[in-house]
Amino acid sequence: MKLSTRGDYATRVLLELSLGEGPTALSVHDLAARTGISAKYLEQIMMPLRAAQLVRSHRGVNGGYELARHPDDVTVGEVIRVMDGPLAPSPCASRTAHVPCPAYRCPTETGCVLRGLWLDVRDAISDVLDRTTFADLAERQRTAKRPEVYAI
Amino acid sequence: MKLSTRGDYATRVLLELSLGEGPTALSVHDLAARTGISAKYLEQIMMPLRAAQLVRSHRGVNGGYELARHPDDVTVGEVIRVMDGPLAPSPCASRTAHVPCPAYRCPTETGCVLRGLWLDVRDAISDVLDRTTFADLAERQRTAKRPEVYAI
DNA sequence: CATAATTCCTACTTAATTGATAGGTGTTTA
DNA sequence: TAAACACCTATCAATTAAGTAGGAATTATG
Numbered sequence: 001m002k003l004s005t006r007g008d009y010a011t012r013v014l015l016e017l018s019l020g021e022g023p024t025a026l027s028v029h030d031l032a033a034r035t036g037i038s039a040k041y042l043e044q045i046m047m048p049l050r051a052a053q054l055v056r057s058h059r060g061v062n063g064g065y066e067l068a069r070h071p072d073d074v075t076v077g078e079v080i081r082v083m084d085g086p087l088a089p090s091p092c093a094s095r096t097a098h099v100p101c102p103a104y105r106c107p108t109e110t111g112c113v114l115r116g117l118w119l120d121v122r123d124a125i126s127d128v129l130d131r132t133t134f135a136d137l138a139e140r141q142r143t144a145k146r147p148e149v150y151a152i
Numbered sequence: 153m154k155l156s157t158r159g160d161y162a163t164r165v166l167l168e169l170s171l172g173e174g175p176t177a178l179s180v181h182d183l184a185a186r187t188g189i190s191a192k193y194l195e196q197i198m199m200p201l202r203a204a205q206l207v208r209s210h211r212g213v214n215g216g217y218e219l220a221r222h223p224d225d226v227t228v229g230e231v232i233r234v235m236d237g238p239l240a241p242s243p244c245a246s247r248t249a250h251v252p253c254p255a256y257r258c259p260t261e262t263g264c265v266l267r268g269l270w271l272d273v274r275d276a277i278s279d280v281l282d283r284t285t286f287a288d289l290a291e292r293q294r295t296a297k298r299p300e301v302y303a304i
Numbered sequence: 305c306a307t308a309a310t311t312c313c314t315a316c317t318t319a320a321t322t323g324a325t326a327g328g329t330g331t332t333t334a
Numbered sequence: 335t336a337a338a339c340a341c342c343t344a345t346c347a348a349t350t351a352a353g354t355a356g357g358a359a360t361t362a363t364g
Contacts, residue, residue: 004321004322004323005322005323005324006322006323038323038324038325040324040325040326041323041324041325044323044324058332059330059331059332060330060331060332060333061331061332061333061334062332062333062334063331063332063333
């Protein structure tokens with residue numbers, strides 16, 4: 001049930017883009033520096049995010065990437081799906097990209113007990129990831145930093 | 153967040169072993185026929201299950217595998233962990249096999265917002281898989297078959 | 305005792321995926 | 335016009351996934 005680095009990194013980058021007030025474009029170079037991800041690898045991660053219209057890009061000097069929508073309108077679930085595919089542990093248990101059980105892997109088909117279980121798992125994951133927006137994460141990041149401020 | 157065929161197959165086999173009344177040993181050959189899994193591949197899947205003492209084996213004629221414990225004492229979560237490792241999407245969010253974030257992947261370390269999110273995901277998955285026993289699944293399988301009986 | 309059925313063990317293979325790196329082209333602003 | 339950028343495609347090494355193959359050890363049974 002592992003997350004790939006692509007999904008992980010994409011989440012970090014979008015969180016980084018959600019931290020500023022209003023949409024400010026950040027270059028791959030800057031994003032790489034802030035997140036510790038290789039710039040060349042990050043370049044590739046940004047492409048599907050742009051294709052999915054989660055971010056907008058501007059070329060040339062002072063170009064970069066910015067969120068295409070407000071952080072409270074982008075969920076982690078969306079990002080993970082773009083980078084890693086459906087949340088469901090099995091294709092037969094995906095709601096956004098359902099694939100019927102081929103007979104050789106799911107002989108009982110109708111009433112497959114395991115499909116029901118994997119659906120429960122999918123829904124449990126979705127309950128967390130589709131309800132968590134980048135505005136939520138940004139807010140948590142800010143409050144998590146409070147102690148340092150108080151420590152003055 | 154995909155399940156491997158190993159985890160999937162192991163779950164099917166243990167469900168099959170949970171369906172009979174009392175512990176009856178089934179050979180790999182039989183299990184393969186009932187589940188549609190290659191016998192040679194299934195052989196390899198049984199080994200870690202035995203090492204984890206989830207099943208017991210008997211060699212020779214009339215040998216085979218049986219559950220080592222009562223079906224209501226074996227959870228799907230246990231099986232998936234044996235076959236696929238921790239349930240958590242990130243090693244830093246595992247409760248059973250925690251690995252601290254290395255600095256290069258998690259620069260903020262303390263107060264890493266994403267770790268909190270992955271922990272929520274892990275707990276959501278665990279809520280389903282660690283609460284579902286093979287007795288539950290066997291019961292569901294039996295009741296799922298009822299309609300056919302009623303249809304006489 | 306012989307034999308067939310079985311687990312057990314190790315090695316191998318093939319294909320896909322992961323996690324990058326490399327090198328260049330097109331675009332924009334100062 | 336030059337630097338800073340996004341954009342694009344290819345390549346690569348390592349790992350994992352998914353399975354195959356072949357045989358050794360064990361055991362019940364005729």
